[in-house]
Structure formats: C-alpha cells, structure tokens
Amino acid sequence: MAVFSHDITERKTAEERLITSLKEKEVLLRELYHRTKNNMQVICSMLELYSMDFDDETVKNVFSELNNKIRTMALVHQKLYKSQNLSCIGMKEYIRELVELLMKSYRASPQRITPEYDLDDIFFAIDLAIPCGLLVNELISNALKHAFPGSRQGRITVRLKKKEGEYVELQVADDGIGAPSEFDFKSGGKMGLQTVFALGGHQLQGKIEFESSAGVTCRVIFKNKPFTNQTNI
Ligand SMILES: Nc1ncnc2c1ncn2[C@@H]1O[C@H](COP(=O)(O)OP(=O)(O)OP(=O)(O)O)[C@@H](O)[C@H]1O
Ligand SMILES: [Mg+2]
Structure with a gap:
C-alpha cells in the first residue's frame, strides 16, 4: 500500500514539473516573439531616422518600402505573441x-x-x-x-x-x-x-x-x- 502511494506521489511530482517546464517555455517563446517584434520596430525607427538625411524621393521610397517589409514581418510576431497556442x-x-x-x-x-x-x-x-x-x-x-x-x-x-x-x-x-x-x-x-x-x-x-x-x-x-x-x- 505504502509503495503504491509513493508511486503516485512521484508520478504527480513529475507531472507538475513537466507542466511548470512547459509553462516556462511558453513564457520564453512569447517573450522571444515580443522581443523580435520590438527589435524589428527599432530597425524601422532607425531606417526612418536615416531616411531624413535624404531629400531625393527615390531614396526616401526605398527606405519606406524596406520599412514596410520589416513591419509586415513584425506584425506576424506581434500576432504570434498574442496568440493562444503560440x-x-x-x-x-x-x-x-x-x-x-x-x-x-x-x-x-x-x-x-x-x-x-x-x-x-x-x-x-x-x-x-x-x-x-x-x-x-x-x-x-x-x-x-x-x-x-x-x-x-x-x-x-x-x-x-x-x-x-x-x-x-x-x-x-x-x-x-x-x-x-x-x-x-x-x-x-x-x-x-x-x-x-x-x-x-x-x-x-x-x-x-x-x-x-x-x-x-x-x-x-x-x-x-x-x-x-x-x-x-
Ligand atoms: N497592380 C498593378 N497595376 C498596374 N501596373 C502594375 C501593377 N502591378 C505591377 N504593375 C507593372 O509591373 C511593373 C513591375 O512591377 P514590380 O513590382 O516588379 O516593380 P515596381 O513596383 O516598379 O518596383 P519594385 O521592385 O520596387 O516593386 C510595374 O512597374 C508596373 O508597370
Ligand atoms: Mg512593385
């Protein structure tokens, strides 16, 4: 009887450890998506600042289109960290x-x-x-x-x-x-x-x-x- 209850306790502890580890990984992944999105936004801000040094419309358009491509990808990361299953x-x-x-x-x-x-x-x-x-x-x-x-x-x-x-x-x-x-x-x-x-x-x-x-x-x-x-x- 004692051996049986010991087995159950051990299994429960292992299960709890597994759940905690899974939750930690979820938090980390969410954090990673969030940071990736933030880093992409920093790059966008830098591109906007650099583009201010130019008057030429063609150059400004190149900066703006690059900015759009990065924001397109950043939006995926923003949606991912807000999603339930990540x-x-x-x-x-x-x-x-x-x-x-x-x-x-x-x-x-x-x-x-x-x-x-x-x-x-x-x-x-x-x-x-x-x-x-x-x-x-x-x-x-x-x-x-x-x-x-x-x-x-x-x-x-x-x-x-x-x-x-x-x-x-x-x-x-x-x-x-x-x-x-x-x-x-x-x-x-x-x-x-x-x-x-x-x-x-x-x-x-x-x-x-x-x-x-x-x-x-x-x-x-x-x-x-x-x-x-x-x-x-
Ligand atoms: N929706 C559209 N309506 C009218 N013309 C279009 C359309 N999509 C593409 N084109 C024509 O096809 C050409 C090539 O498109 P493409 O996207 O390859 O180059 P671009 O838009 O001129 O420059 P970029 O390489 O920056 O996208 C355009 O220059 C345009 O003449
Ligand atoms: Mg085009």
Whole structure:
C-alpha cells in the first residue's frame, strides 16, 4: 500500500514539473516573439531616422518600402505573441491590419482607393504567414503605386479562401489602369514581381497566375500544411 502511494506521489511530482517546464517555455517563446517584434520596430525607427538625411524621393521610397517589409514581418510576431497556442496566427485579422498599414504608408485615402476583403477564417504558422504577408505586401504596394495614377479612384480586393483539401487561394485584385499591354509578369517585373514569384513559387510552393484586363489580378494557390492548420486565438 505504502509503495503504491509513493508511486503516485512521484508520478504527480513529475507531472507538475513537466507542466511548470512547459509553462516556462511558453513564457520564453512569447517573450522571444515580443522581443523580435520590438527589435524589428527599432530597425524601422532607425531606417526612418536615416531616411531624413535624404531629400531625393527615390531614396526616401526605398527606405519606406524596406520599412514596410520589416513591419509586415513584425506584425506576424506581434500576432504570434498574442496568440493562444503560440504557433498560428489568424490571417483574416493580419491581412486587414497589413493592408491598413500599407494604405497609410502610401498615404492612400480609403475614399479614393477602397480596400475590400473576402477572408475566410484561416490560420497560418509562422513559416507560411511571413511569406504570405510579404507577398500581400508586394501586390498591395504595386496596386497602390501603379494602378491608380493621379486622382483615379478604385478598389483593391483581397481574398483568402479555403479550397479543396488543405489548399487555400489568395487573390489580390485592383480595378486600376492595368499593366502595360503584352506585359509578362513572370519575366518582365523588377524586384517586386520577382519577390512574388520567389515567395509564391518556392516558399509557399504554390501556383501563381496574373491577369491584366480591367486592372490587375494575382491568384496564388498553395497548401496550408496540415501541421500548421490548427485553430487558435
Ligand atoms: N497592380 C498593378 N497595376 C498596374 N501596373 C502594375 C501593377 N502591378 C505591377 N504593375 C507593372 O509591373 C511593373 C513591375 O512591377 P514590380 O513590382 O516588379 O516593380 P515596381 O513596383 O516598379 O518596383 P519594385 O521592385 O520596387 O516593386 C510595374 O512597374 C508596373 O508597370
Ligand atoms: Mg512593385
């Protein structure tokens, strides 16, 4: 009898130790996400300070676009440390915040260029959320920079929809002026479009399609890996 109760006590102590250790790791991971986000914000502030030394608009734009890319990644870390299971973020909320951030950065008024959303409740782990965020960043930036010259008004629509199996479809579309005729998005782009094909094709291992008629539409279909597909928050 005494041996039996000794066994139970030992097992309970081991279990408690395990729970404490797990909780400590959770706190550490949350702290790590928080600090990473803070460090990224420090880099952004430094870029903003350096950019003040230049009058040239082209140079200022380079700084501002770098800043946007870092903020895109920082936002993933911010969402992660606020998430419950520390592994996935809700893309619905993330994409809306990201688009709002970019609209502000390009000083685009929502009355002139109106963002519209059709986003399913989809959760991505960090390894998908970051490339997906950077991809949205490039596509929205392109729409804001090229689709609505002068005072042209229009809409940018962002969709993230669940498809068959584990597949998801991301779509960014605008009703702006469209790309130059005969433009080949795959080979004719600069850093921006090259980044889209690299992120979509390699990192997300997806299929990328562009269409330019009444504005530009980009569709990327990729797989939300099963181990990352857990609902949380
Ligand atoms: N949504 C869009 N509407 C109209 N034209 C577009 C759109 N997206 C891309 N383009 C055209 O495709 C070109 C290439 O885009 P890309 O993103 O590669 O380069 P960029 O935006 O000019 O510079 P960066 O490398 O800084 O992104 C643009 O210069 C523009 O002419
Ligand atoms: Mg671009």
